[in-house]
Amino acid sequence: MFRQAGHSSIRDNRNLALTYVIRIHAAIGLAALLTTSCSMKKETDPKPIIAHDIHSYSNPEHVQVRHLNLDLKIVFEQQTIQGTAILPYYWAT
Secondary structure, eight states: OOOOOOOOOOOHHHHHHHHHHHHHHHHHHHHHHHHTOOOOOSSOOOOOOOOOOSSOOOOOOOOOOOOEEEEEEETTTTTTTEEEEEEEEEEEO
């Protein structure tokens, strides 16, 4: 099949249209990424909201856990994990 000079095939037109669609989607995605990642909004209260436990007299909003001491032993023969977790807590300020 011979093509005349200056005429493009349907496949070339589809590839060109697909290229434009991909570029438009990429530009929209990049614009959305840049506008959301550059926001200067700062969180005013970084403390999480803790639900009140009606079954105890605890006050978890008055203490903070700053560190976790975790000592684990993996026993492959028994397929178990054994260990201790120590949570030192401090009064929240």
